[in-house]
Amino acid sequence: MDTFLQQIINGLTAGSVYAVVALGYTMVYGIIQLINFAHGEVVMIGAMVAFTVINALVPYGLPPLVIVLIGAGCAVPMCMLVGYGMERLAYRPLRHAPRLAPLITAIGVSIILQHLALLIWSRNVLAFPQIIPSRTYMIGGAAITTIQIAILAICFGLMAALAILIYRTPLGTAMRATAQNPQVAGLMGIDINRVIAATFVIGAGLGAVAGVLYGSYYGLAQYTMGSILGLKAFSAAVLGGIGNIPGAMLGGVLLGIVEALGAGYIGDFTDLCQYSWLAGSISDCEGGGHFVLFGSNYQDVFAFMVLILVLVFRPKGLLGEVVRERA
């Protein structure tokens, strides 16, 4: 039982980070139907900027929490700038182009950002500074660390804040209006360009925070870290229903849990030696041996298996609405 609880805690932590990153994908998709493949790279840049700032500040002997907050405080505006920059320079000129053009541009932006990071921060795996002393608490036999608690609190806090922003503020109303119909929203006096830029900036800001959290959690940062994280967050967004904000949150958390439970238990279920009708015919089983069909290395596969299953059986996602093609 403590193993199960531990897997849930692990899954929740990873999942809440996926959720925050997935929001960046889903917000942009919701408003301009673009899958911004460069979003994972924004997350990476967030982690990298925080890495540099925190390392630079450590010698000054400030309290660790203050240093980390300054690090995140530098990463967020930096990523917002990157988010604004790519919208303004790469996507806005292509707003009315066929949908494939901005999609390919997004992949291009992703490669550019990744290689800029390679030039600035080198190709090595960097040790993300872990200056806040981490404590481990035991709940019912499961270990939870300070950083995990912080990740859960921050991620769910951010999701709540975003929900308020979208559903309770004038900017949020403008964003939802633009998502429904940009032309009509424009006729109603909404500055579409400003709203779309704001969407990118908010998504990038969330990505920056996710990057800092991810870096602190695993203690690693590397210029390639954005690609797999981005892919998983994208899967999470599709799982929840791309374009749907609560969907991205739900999708992220679910994906994290599915991954943790999948990797934790698939080996036990596919150990053919436990099935007595099979064990006799497998030589590895003799004397308490094991013959495991699928091991825990299939962990990353789960994210994509979920993606495929959703696309096959429920293409609009768990919370997605029926998408009507616009005239």
Added chain:
Amino acid sequence: MNTKLAFSLLAAALVAAGCSKETPQAKKDGGAAPQAAVEIKIGHVAPLTGGNAHLGKDNENGARLAIEEANTANIKIGGKTAKFTLVAEDDQEDPKVGATVAQKLVDAKVAGVVGHLNSGTSIPASPIYNQAGIPVISGSATNPKLTEQGFKNQFRDVGRDDQQGPAIATYIAGVRKPKLVAIVDDASAYGEGIANEVEKTLKSVKVQVLPREKGTNKTTDWKAVLTKLRGRNPDAVFYGGMTSTAAPLIKQGRELGMKAVFSFGDGACEGEMVKLAGEATEGMLCSQAGIPVEAASKKFLEAFKKRFNADPIIYAPFTYDAANLIIEAMKKADSADPAKYLPELQKIAFTGATGPIAFDDKGDRKDAEITIFAMKKGKLEPAAVYKGGKVVPYQEFMKTAAK
């Protein structure tokens, strides 16, 4: 695909930068020896991008040092002054890229190759070199399969996993006496190979082993696997994989409150582990094929430090020796033609930075030693040396070696 293209462009740029650096020296040599020089290209392959790029660069530096020294020594081959150049390639630790790069080196008509760093890239590359008849010496690929393919041109001057696995397993079983051991690998040729050898040895001395757990060579989140293992409460964990995945593994294991001894093969036997995983690494065990870097010849260590302003990490002494072996065989055969100097390489007896080197029929180094390290206060200290089936404490080994 685009990423790969960008990578290869970058690699090309790096190679170009490397070559331009060498030009002044080449001019200097030309001035001292006015007669016609013959250019001999020697390839080197290792990952220069990705998580283990630092190890790749270390290997490359070893080979580069050997070649630069050979150039200043004005070696004559076939009556002409030999001018050696290093063609350094990046295989990104990817088996497919490894084969592509091997073909590239064959097309560039290199006379010999030092590399690759990983077993996973060395094995798919080896038939390509074999077909072209180019001698290859790896200074770090330890998977037994590499030299079991019957290729006459394939060598390594480092130990094999089927020596390394038994070494660390014998040490753990003999010194730590665990009842239950968990084994994890990264599903690569190297990781799986060494993990299999550890498992075989442990089982042979009646230590119980849990069903194998696996990750990939990019896994950073090991919590699901470790949580599962924690439920079984093993006394020791062995992981077959490289530093970039081993560091998060040990760190997350400690975070989950696991008390087991963590042990690794040579892929994660370096100081970088402390940088990435911090205090969690205290007490970890690991093995390195060969002898500790600090036991390499003084002459090599000083020259390396002077040239690169850094200490070698793990395998630079071996790639240095590998490059020197190729050059030595060429000198003996008085030819840089692979077909002519290959027989010399097969029967060579050479004393390099890592001690006396000779090859057996398969191309493996005769009587290779394996060293077991333990992490003490953030430093990897040699604990024992494994040779010919026996574990000898390190102090004793150094004493007998000094004699």
